Amino acid sequence: MSRFRFVSSDRRVREDRRFVVGKGRFAADVMPSGTHHVALVTSPHPAARIVVDKRAALAMPGVAYVLDGRELAAATQPLAAGLDTPQVPRRPLAVDVARYAGEWVAAVVADTRARAEDAAEHVQVIYDPLPFVLDAEEALAPTSPPVHAEHGSNVLLDRTFVWGDVEGDFAASPHRLALRVKWGRSSTVPIETFGVVASWDPWRELLDVWASIQMPKFPDQLAAALRLPGSSVRVHNDVDVGGSYGVKRGIKHAVLVGYLSRRLGLPVRLIEDRLENMQGGDAHGPERLFDVEVAFDDAGVIRSLKMQALDNVGAYAGRSPFQLGKPVGAIVGPYRIASVQYRAIAVTTNKTVQEAVRAFGQSPTNYAIERTIDEVANRLGLDRLEVRRRNLIRRDEFPYTIPSGTTYDSGDYHAVIDKVLARTGYGELIEARDRLRADGRLAGLGIAACLEPSGGNSAFEPLLNPKNTTTTWMDSCRISVDLSGAITATMHTSSSGQGHETLVGTAIGEVLEVDPDRIRVVRPDSLESLPSNSPVGSRMAIMLGGAAFHAAHKLKAKLIAIAAHDLGIPPDRAIYREGGVCDAATPERRLGWPDLVTIAHRQFHRLPPDVEPGLSVSHVMQVPTGGTLPTADGRVQMYPCFSFEFHLVLLAIDPELGRTEIARYLVGHDCGTVINPKIVRGMTMGGIAHGIGAALYEEFAHDEHGQLVTQTFMDYVMPSSHEVPPVEIVHHATPSPHTVFGQKGSGESGYLGAPAAIASAVNDALRPLGISVNRTPIKMAWLSDLIAEVKARS
C-alpha cells in the first residue's frame, strides 16, 4: 500500500477540463481592443547586406508602421546571450546584414494581419549577397566566411575538458574504437506557433505581455532589452501554451512587439504563421557532429571515453550553446566509465538560429553514447545487452560520482532491465526478429538505455561562461487560506501541458491531508510573483512540487502553533490531522479548520505572540545539491536527480521501400516516485513519439544555396497516429533521496532513449548487409537508396 494519500494515485489532471471544451486561453485568443498586427519581411538570402525602403509599404491601406532593424537597434539592447560573445549581438530584426534565409529584416504593423501581410510584400529591400557557410566543419575552418565579421571567426565555444587519466586508460586498454555520428537538425515543432501580444499604457508606464513562452527569466530579459525597469513589464503567466518542449523562447518576438506597442501607443501582436515559424521563429534544434573514441577490455568493459561534439548553432546564439554544457552532467550516461575527455565546439553558420529542445542537448549525446556501446559489442562479437549490463552502474554503487563531478542520486538499472525482460524474454524478441528476417524483411532489435538529468539547476551557465556566476535556479509557491477557509496556491510561470496545477494541488493536498481538488491553483502575473524560473530542465515535479510541499508544511506548522497556543499545550503535543489540530493527551480537545481559520483571520487576541495574523505562507526553493560554482577543470553538480529508461524496439524494414515498421516497443521507466501516473505516462509516450520523429522523419534541411527546403508540414514530417506504435511501459521506482516525495523528472526520457533505440534497431537490421548508419534522421528514401546501392554492389 502506498505511503501517500494522493501522490501516486491515478487522479485526473485538473487542467484537462478547460481544454476538452475549447476553453483554453492561448496567446492568439488574447485580443485587446484596438490590437494591431505584425507581419514580417524575411531575407531570401543566407547572407546579404540590406537596405530597407519602407515608403511603398507605408502607403498601403491600414498600415500603421514599418519598422527596420536600425531603428529597433538604436532603441533597445541586444538580446541576452548565454556565452561571453559580445561581438555576436542578436536582435529581433537584422541590422544592415541578414545572416540566414528567413531572418526578419522588417516588421509591418497594420490594423489586420491580412493588410500587414499585403504591405509586407511592398517593403522594398535591396539585398547585396555575401559569402555564406552552412556546414559546421566548414565554418570551423579559419578560411570560412565569418557569420559575424567583428567576432573574427565562427567559433563561439571551443573547450576541452579532461576528467581523469584518459590517456593512461587508453594506453592500458587492449581495444579502442572510433565512431562518427551525426544528429540532424530537428526540433520540437509545437502545433501552436509562437504568439505574443503587448500593450503599453503610457500613463501607468506599464507594458502588459501575453506570450506563448517557456523561457527562463523572460520578464527580466524583456525589460532589460527594452531598457525598462523590471517593474514596468507585466508578463501574464495565465496564458496556456500550445506545446513547447523547450523551444518557445520568444524573446525576440516579445522585444519587437513590446517596442512597437510603446512606439505606437497601441496593443500590438505577432502570431507567427507556420512559414515564419519554421524559417525564422524559435523553431530549430541541435545539429551536431560527434567524434567518439572509447577504450575497452576483452569483456567489453569501457574504461575511457573521448567525445568531441561540434554543434551548428546557426546565425546567432541565445542559450543554445549551453546545450553542449548540460550533457557534462551525464557524459557517461548510465555507465561506469572511469575517465572522460570532452571537447565541446559551437560554431555559427548561415542557418536559422538554434533554440532549446527537450532534454537540452542530452538526446543527441545519448544517441552517440548508445551507438558506441552497440559498436563495442559488435567489435568483440558480444551481445549488445550483455555489454550494457557489464558497464551499467550497479545499485550498490549509488550515490555514484561520474568523472565530470556530478553525483547520480539513485538507481537500479539492472532491475529495470530485468523487469522489462520478465514481460517478454530477450530470446523471444530475438526469435521474433529472426522470423521477420525469414519472411524476407530486414529486421532488427534496438536496445538503448538513457538517463534523464532532472531538477534543472542551470549549472551549465557558469560552466561555459566564466562571467556567469549563477548558482541558484529557484522555484516558488505561495499558499493562502481565506476567511471562508478555501485554499489558493500560486505558481509563477506559464505551462505548456505538463499539468503543473495538478502537481501543486496534489503536493499541498498530500501535506495538509485535504482533497487536492479543493485547492485552487492560480498563476499571478510576473509583478505579483515570487522568484521562479520556468518549466525547463525536467525540473517542475522536483522544484514546483517541492516548493508547494515546503510551503504547505509552513502552513501546517503555523496552524499547529496557533492551536497549541489556544489549547495551552506545548506544540509537540499538538497533532495535525485532516485540517484540524488536537491535543495528543486528550484528543477530544480539538480545533477544526474553521476554528483555526477564524483565529488567524479575526482573533488576534488568541494568536501566539510571534505569529502574524492571516494564513499566508510562501516558500522559495533552492535546487537540491549543487549550489557551488564549477571547479577550474569543469567539474560540477549538474542537476540533482537522474531518472533511468531502458528501451527495446523490434523493427522491420521493407528492403525495397526502406519503410520502417515498429513491431514491438517496450520501455522500462524509473522516475522515482510517480506523482501522477496519467501525466507520467503521457510524458513518456509523447517523448517516445517525438524521438521516433527525430530518428526517422524530421529534419530542417537546407539546399546548397542556404534555403530551407522543409518549410511546411508536408516536408517536415511528424509522426501521426499511424507512425506511433503501442508502447508497453514497465514501471520501477527508485526514489530519489533529494526530493520531497522521492520523485524525479519524467518529461524527457522518452525522447532521450527512443532515437538511440530506433537507430540501434535499424543498424541491427542492416548488419546482415554489412553496413551501418550513423545519422539521424534515417529517412525512408535515403535508407532505400542505401540498401539498393549495397545490393547492387553485391
Add this chain to the structure above:
Amino acid sequence: MTLLDCLRDNLGLTGAHAGCEHGVCGACTILIDGVAVRACLMFAVQADGVAITTIEGLSPGPGELSVLQDAFCETHGLQCGYCTPAMILAAHALLAANPAPTRDDIVEAISGNICRCTGYAQIVEAIALAAERMRGANVPPETARGGSP
C-alpha cells in the same frame, strides 16, 4: 476570409486553432454536416447553408462535459490542449458513424490530426472508452454524445 478566421475573429469561437494553415496538422478541424473538415482550407462564404459544429457545441451545458470529453479527461488524452478540440471533433464524427470502432478505425480517424504531446496512446484509449460508455448508456445515443451536430 477563411472559415477558420471567420470562426475565431468574427464569431469569437476560439476553440478552433490555427496550426499549419495548409491543411496538414488538423488543429482547425470542425464538423460540417457532421463530417470532420479543416476550417483553414475553406473560405467562410463556402459554408453558406451548412451546419457547422465547433468544440463549443459539444458540451451539454455550462460546466458539463459530453461522454467523449469526459473520456478524454479520464484517460488524460491530452497535454497542452492545443490540438484537443480538433481531435475530439474528429473522434465525435467517428463515433457518430461507427459506435464500435476497432483500434485501427480510431487510429485512422485521428491520423489527420497531429498531436505533439501525447504520442496518441491516451487519445486512442479515450475514444475507445467513450465508445464503450456510449454503447452501454441507457439513454438515446444522441444525448450521450452531447447533442447532434
